[in-house]
Amino acid sequence: MHDATxxxxxxxxxxxxxxxxxxxxxxxxxxxxxxxxxxxxxxxxEWGDADAPVLMCVHGGADFSRTFDVFAPLLAAGGWRVVxxxxxxxxxxxxxxxYSFDADLRDAVCVFDAVAPNRPVAVLGHSKGGAMMTTLxxxxxxxxxxxxxxxxxxxxxxxxxxxxxxxxxxxxxxxDGWLAxxxxxxxxxxxxxxxxxxxxxxxxxxxxxxxxxxEYLVTVGARHDDDGWRWxxxxxxxxxxxxxxxxxxALYRLAGVDFPFxxxxxxxxxxxxxxxxxxxxxxxxxxxxxxxxFEDLGHFIHIEAPEMTADLVLDFLGDPR
Amino acid sequence: xxxxxxxxxxxxxxxxxxxxxxxxxxxxxxxxxxxxxxLLLHGLGERTPDHTPDVVASWDGEIWGLDFTGxxxxxxxxxxxxxxxxxxxxxxxxxxxxxxxxxxxRGLGGYVALLIAGARPDVVHGAVIADGPGLxxxxxxxxxxxxxxxxxxGRTPDPYALLELGRDLRPPxxxxxxxxxxxxxxxxxxxxxxxxxxxxxxxxxxxxxxGVAQMGLPDALDLxx
Numbered sequence: 108m109h110d111a112t113x114x115x116x117x118x119x120x121x122x123x124x125x126x127x128x129x130x131x132x133x134x135x136x137x138x139x140x141x142x143x144x145x146x147x148x149x150x151x152x153e154w155g156d157a158d159a160p161v162l163m164c165v166h167g168g169a170d171f172s173r174t175f176d177v178f179a180p181l182l183a184a185g186g187w188r189v190v191x192x193x194x195x196x197x198x199x200x201x202x203x204x205x206y207s208f209d210a211d212l213r214d215a216v217c218v219f220d221a222v223a224p225n226r227p228v229a230v231l232g233h234s235k236g237g238a239m240m241t242t243l244x245x246x247x248x249x250x251x252x253x254x255x256x257x258x259x260x261x262x263x264x265x266x267x268x269x270x271x272x273x274x275x276x277x278x279x280x281x282x283d284g285w286l287a288x289x290x291x292x293x294x295x296x297x298x299x300x301x302x303x304x305x306x307x308x309x310x311x312x313x314x315x316x317x318x319x320x321x322e323y324l325v326t327v328g329a330r331h332d333d334d335g336w337r338w339x340x341x342x343x344x345x346x347x348x349x350x351x352x353x354x355x356x357a358l359y360r361l362a363g364v365d366f367p368f369x370x371x372x373x374x375x376x377x378x379x380x381x382x383x384x385x386x387x388x389x390x391x392x393x394x395x396x397x398x399x400x401f402e403d404l405g406h407f408i409h410i411e412a413p414e415m416t417a418d419l420v421l422d423f424l425g426d427p428r
Numbered sequence: 429x430x431x432x433x434x435x436x437x438x439x440x441x442x443x444x445x446x447x448x449x450x451x452x453x454x455x456x457x458x459x460x461x462x463x464x465x466x467l468l469l470h471g472l473g474e475r476t477p478d479h480t481p482d483v484v485a486s487w488d489g490e491i492w493g494l495d496f497t498g499x500x501x502x503x504x505x506x507x508x509x510x511x512x513x514x515x516x517x518x519x520x521x522x523x524x525x526x527x528x529x530x531x532x533x534r535g536l537g538g539y540v541a542l543l544i545a546g547a548r549p550d551v552v553h554g555a556v557i558a559d560g561p562g563l564x565x566x567x568x569x570x571x572x573x574x575x576x577x578x579x580x581x582g583r584t585p586d587p588y589a590l591l592e593l594g595r596d597l598r599p600p601x602x603x604x605x606x607x608x609x610x611x612x613x614x615x616x617x618x619x620x621x622x623x624x625x626x627x628x629x630x631x632x633x634x635x636x637x638x639g640v641a642q643m644g645l646p647d648a649l650d651l652x653x
Contacts, residue, residue: 144507145507145578146506146507195509201506203448203507204448204503204509205497205511209592213575215575216575216577245572246573247575275612286547289447293445293447293448351599351602352597
């Protein structure tokens with residue numbers, strides 16, 4: 108943390124806010140490359156032996172592939188070529204005209220086609236990435252060998268259960284907010300700040316993660332401009348999009364999975380989670396799958412407890428060879 | 429749409445900015461009387477007609493048409509990602525530009541007319557849902573939708589628009605949410621009108637809801653003039 112110093116100029120503050128942070132166990136990707144996904148540039152990061160069996164790792168909403176900087180090296184050490192990409196509008200991938208779940212899936216297929224064409228691979232998805240891969244597992248099961256879903260099984264919209272008249276009011280407010288965002292988003296830019304300021308902002312969404320980790324994330328997920336750091340996430344994107352899609356539809360698709368499946372759920376609620384509990388998912392767990400539940404851990408279990416989570420995943424995946 | 433003979437389109441075409449997309453809002457015809465503007469929303473794969481369609485020629489206010497994202501003279505996005513809600517955002521900018529207006533939508537444009545009538549009931553003075561391409565939409569429950577990559581054709585209409593907006597989810601209860609928002613706020617007794625002969629599931633639900641008229645387009649225009 109860098110506190111403001113009385114009398115210090117912005118230039119002084121910038122100078123003090125150096126551009127590098129270390130985090131125990133965090134490792135820069137072994138390989139980084141870009142892919143043209145139907146005109147959208149997608150940034151891909153890899154850890155591990157380039158000739159090892161592929162393990163696709165799919166990040167969640169508002170995250171980016173470098174959030175796997177600790178977790179991915181642990182998986183790579185287990186003998187996997189870990190491949191993660193930044194979704195369009197996230198991380199180092201292009202900001203583009205339109206964003207949708209379908210478009211994210213299409214970009215994902217481009218990555219699969221480039222990395223592992225015509226053969227099934229191991230897949231891990233976290234949060235929105237888990238919901239995406241559950242949907243892809245239903246649409247294109249031939250791409251999957253084994254599937255790990257880390258707290259990416261929504262069972263309802265986030266927020267409290269509401270009476271009908273309250274729901275209508277909420278819907279109106281959501282719609283007004285969404286359209287207001289669409290009207291002003293043409294000129295939007297992200298607010299600049301110091302590493303500490305960006306980390307503090309992200310901390311509101313990631314309250315269980317350490318300041319040290321969040322500051323590290325700034326240095327690998329934000330851009331350092333002349334007037335400060337800015338998260339790379341496209342400012343035209345907005346959490347809580349508006350539309351007819353029901354989060355629980357991904358849950359229903361889970362029931363049809365016919366390859367080994369591991370679902371990881373957590374008990375500590377936080378803003379980015381769906382609050383899904385085992386009782387919500389158990390009816391839809393396929394015969395080829397199982398659930399693991401961690402009462403005292405949160406939505407970012409792979410960041411909170413990377414070694415334990417990696418061991419769990421590696422044990423489930425088995426010998427990569 | 430067939431068009432009314434020699435009623436040529438007139439300038440101006442207004443460019444509206446929706447995030448990184450430039451939308452073309454065309455004035456098809458100047459006012460011949462006192463009515464407020466009429467906004468036409470085209471169907472899937474269509475564009476704003478060059479001339480006043482016969483079916484709305486009786487309207488004596490200005491007649492405008494909006495080219496949706498990826499259609500007509502509006503921007504061709506890269507890599508798809510269409511939703512009907514994005515087109516609602518397109519329409520929102522158009523009604524914000526025009527002020528009080530009546531909206532007539534063909535097919536997909538009819539669905540968007542419903543959405544914008546629910547979203548802006550204080551500005552949309554009646555919305556008419558008419559037959560046209562893209563009226564049906566896609567599933568109303570979870571399905572295994574193909575994840576498809578398409579060849580870039582480099583011009584509108586965008587093939588990704590045809591793919592994604594031809595199968596976007598339209599659950600009836602979601603459509604009814606917009607009916608409720610329109611009817612609960614509009615000062616009109618019947619702020620929505622179904623003029624379409626074909627009624628997919630979502631539209632059948634809309635047509636049966638309180639506050640929704642059912643009549644032909646000419647009568648609907650009389651209702652909202």
